[in-house]
Amino acid sequence: MINYIFKRLLLSIVVLFGITLITFVIIHITPGGPTILQTQMNTKVSPDSVARLKALYDLDKPLHIQYIKWLKRFIKLDFGESFVDNSPVIKKIIERLPATLTLNILSLFFIFLIAIPIGIFSAVKQDSFYDKTFTTISFIGFSIPTFWLALLLMLLFGVYLQILPISGMRSPNAENFPFLLNLWDRIKHLILPVFVSAFGGIASISRYTRSSMLEVIRQDYIRVARAKGLSEKEVIFKHALKNALLPIITILGLSLPGLIGGGFIFETIFAWPGMGRLGYDSAMSFDYPVIMGVVTIGALLTLIGNLIADITYALVDPRIRYQ
């Protein structure tokens, strides 16, 4: 197992390097770098951006020196200062991180809570009415554009029924509310964003769980478990489930980029003050240092998440644990 974890760690480092390389390449992607871009773009880009970009990325110096400088900054997580308000990029990101993490962790929690039981149930009662219904709903779930879903929900609950707020993390004046009301206010603001964020994940994870369970239930050792006289409950929830969940861990790891990246769409829609929104705002205002920072941190988070998923898998699957 140590072997396995070590290999994954090594891979992560290689990937990290790759990320630095790609981000570096993108800075220079347009001939002459983004500086040319500004002169072509409209008024959104401030005139001294060109000069500042040059200074920030040392665009005048030869490429390899630029890259080394970039690497050095990368390690210190120093992305420079925002063009918009001059505050350090990393500080801005850290301010926004908790909001994004709250949203993502809650989403993951609900995905687990809802999708896995649905998947198990659909698999055990294959081709039943419930199975067909859930399959249809999941299918709609990953065909529906999330931002449309968000808009529809906002229309329904926010505009017509007026029972849920449609933007922000809390109402204005919330600090003045008594504790419980404050808590309820926070929760109300969380409902729609978490739902939208988790919806796609629930749709796909429930389907993966279902197919994984179906695959496992067909296995010989399940038949053997029944032949031993174990109750169907034990067969499904002990023998089958543990095996079926193994690939789900991997899939969860793979869906992290989607979760983190997707945040950028619905954080914008719901005016959620998270990292994704920061990315969007900075994109709109051509605040390059912040964009680079957001993308890099996003990639780092994904990498860490994947590593955690890999390690968890190694711990849970005895075939890897005892080699």
Place this chain on the structure above:
Amino acid sequence: MTQGLGTSKESKKLKKIKKEKIMKDRTEGIWQIIWRRLKKNKFAIFGMVVIILLSIIAIVSPLISPYNPYEQNLTERLQPPSLKHLCGTDELGRDVFSRMLYGSRISLSVGLIAVLIATTIGIIVGSISGYFGGVVDNILMRFVDIMLSIPTLFLILMLIVFLGPSIFNVMLVIGLTAWTDLARLVRAEFLSLKNREYVLAAKAAGAGHFRIIFRHILPNALSPVFVSVIFGVAGAILLESSLSFLGLGVQPPTASWGNILTSGKDYIESAWWLSFFPGFAIFITVMSYNLLGEGLRDALDPRLIE
């Protein structure tokens, strides 16, 4: 089982005809088999019909559009759906239905071209990786891992900002980020096919690498590609509309389903139709592709072939 026939000449002729029929049935092409299986799936056929319909609409939209999609009419801004404006008007008085018709052209063309780019890259990378193996494979797959570590939307965001928002850039950027899954699938096929006998035979006959890749292995490795293309178009359409929605894709006044939805968000409290219709169009389109893709995947699944 033949019953007693007349002359031996007749029976011989009958036997010959029977034999030919059996041979013909047996060589019923694999495509016919796949088509037959696909036909059984009502959902997939529904999806296919919708796709064909939408494609036709996209092509003839200028002919059937009731209004000019760019034409503003400030006296009729934010009108709800009516007989005059089937899907209402937007904040500049433009007819939403016409804009949606033109928008379908954008969606479909972005979908197809982005997928074309992604498929080309994916096939090239996948086949080289799978065929040569070793160091080449390692490097290419590490590269894929790296690309997968960066959340796709962030990557796209970054590329769009650095390249500038436009239709062409959207197609390019989506294409550049969507090839990884296909590359892996193609690579897997190559890994399993490259040791088949016909490949060894070709090698023994002196065929060079590229000839082997393109003429011998690739045609057999293509089945996951078709499924991937269909899902790819669905994904590309979703991405394009997301980007346009956020103002990073197709820019107004050019109409795209995504950017009509931007108005939908801005005017959510007064004009529900701006949110509903374009989104519904995206939903139906994407779902149709997904249905067809799923159907095709099941029809091609070797495990289901008895």
Place this chain on the structure above:
Amino acid sequence: MMSLLEIEDLHTYFYTSDGVIKAVEGINLRIDSSETVSLVGESGSGKTLTALSIMRLVPHPGKIIKGKILFLNNGGNVDLLSISEEDIRNIRGKKISMIFQEPFTSLNPVFSIGYQIAEVVRLHLKLKGNDMINKVKESLNLVGIPDINRIIKSYPHELSGGMRQRVMIAMALVSNPKLLIADEPTTALDVTIQAQILELISDIKTKLNLSVLLITHDLGIVKEISDKVVIMYAGKIVEVAKKREIFENPLHPYTVGLLKSVPDINKVEKRLYTIKGSIPNPLEFPSGCRFNPRCPEAMDICKIKEPVETKISETHLVRCFKYGK
């Protein structure tokens, strides 16, 4: 002597989207105490399904349509097909155990060997703690597994095929069942290991007074350890006899064909004998006797009517128009 297990007129069908497969049609089978019965047939003959029907483990879309399976339990006969779900679970793994063909996939990869055997001990023998562990060790000892303390903590992937099959046997026998159903237990193993496993089964059945229903297509194995032989074809039993009778006096043309198909090392043969044709499509069994298209001695009546079981002697039964109606 009362029979231990008696199958009466068992019908098990598969309801597929292409039609109904009458996989087991009208089986009558009897197993006595301490008797080893071999159920022989090609794949698709319905032998595994018969075994699964006894355990009521017929997989979807199969269904047991009718019949009785009488089992001698606690002094009286009970019909396994009509008792409750809870009751049959009390029989599975406890009074009747089954081992399967593929040792590589029959053990759950995420649980240790000890755990999987302990499950049975805890469930059926109601033992806990040290008593449970000791019983597990005892069972592993019975099947000749070395280094028991290490094996108990090991996981299936760490063991060889032969070892895994021994573990399966241990798991099946730990609660001292009366009947062991073994579905091709050695088919997936190397020849040398095959011999070991057969010897193990042979030893244990005498030690524990165990009845065995051995399902196989390998006549060599049949000769080694059976008392009685049952030949199945296309869902029906075509011949039943004591081992000696089958090998010295096979009656049904199918049985004759099977025996002829086994090459004899002492004879010089120019061509290997095969039964012509292949097993019929289960969706469209031939009319009349199901073997008739392949039977070298088929008569006209064989194509029209199905023969019934004819008793040739007290222990020898055949279903063929050559010997009766």
